Amino acid sequence: MDYKITTYSEEETIELAQNIESEKFPNMVICLQGDLGTGKTIFTKGFAKAMEIDEEVTSPTFNIIKEYTSGELPLYHMDVYRLDGKVEDLGIEEYYTRKGVTIIEWADMIPDYLPDKRLDIKIKNSGEDEDKRVIILTPHGKKYEELCEAVL
Numbered sequence: 001m002d003y004k005i006t007t008y009s010e011e012e013t014i015e016l017a018q019n020i021e022s023e024k025f026p027n028m029v030i031c032l033q034g035d036l037g038t039g040k041t042i043f044t045k046g047f048a049k050a051m052e053i054d055e056e057v058t059s060p061t062f063n064i065i066k067e068y069t070s071g072e073l074p075l076y077h078m079d080v081y082r083l084d085g086k087v088e089d090l091g092i093e094e095y096y097t098r099k100g101v102t103i104i105e106w107a108d109m110i111p112d113y114l115p116d117k118r119l120d121i122k123i124k125n126s127g128e129d130e131d132k133r134v135i136i137l138t139p140h141g142k143k144y145e146e147l148c149e150a151v152l
């Protein structure tokens with residue numbers, strides 16, 4: 001089952017991230033999809049703040065993976081947009097079992113390297129209003145289904 005949420009500002013997308021964070025668990029994987037500038041990094045920043053990560057979370061586009069360890073659980077933030085083919089070198093699958101939370105921007109670009117159990121979040125622009133986003137959550141696996149039930 002998919003869950004649909006509409007946000008009308010950056011703050012509302014951050015609030016959604018905080019609500020999802022409140023149900024986080026070790027080895028959680030969130031796969032973000034959506035065009036440039038839809039709010040994937042905004043979502044991640046909101047999630048990180050809720051995790052009490054005090055380092056500044058910035059877009060990892062050129063680093064591909066950034067690890068934040070100042071919160072109660074580690075956060076592995078990835079942006080695979082500029083990866084072009086080098087995905088094997090990254091050892092990305094190793095992160096899925098490393099206790100922290102993994103958030104992947106542009107996850108739809110690496111469909112063969114995603115875990116079976118994960119939360120997909122697709123953010124779409126809406127033509128009418130510059131700040132409106134339609135956000136579709138698709139849980140894969142029981143834990144993620146329960147998370148969506150709890151949050152939404």
Ligand SMILES: Nc1ncnc2c1ncn2[C@@H]1O[C@H](COP(=O)(O)OP(=O)(O)OP(=O)(O)O)[C@@H](O)[C@H]1O
Pocket residue numbers: 007008009010011012013034035036037038039040041042043059105130131132133
């Ligand atoms: N409802 C909304 N939710 C999230 N961001 C919004 C919303 N409305 C406007 N914005 C703005 O959209 C922009 C989203 O930028 P962000 O860097 O998070 O996008 P992104 O999806 O990570 O892009 P990229 O693909 O380049 O990494 C921000 O400037 C933010 O203020």
Ligand SMILES: [Mg+2]
Pocket residue numbers: 040041042059079105
């Ligand atoms: Mg981004």
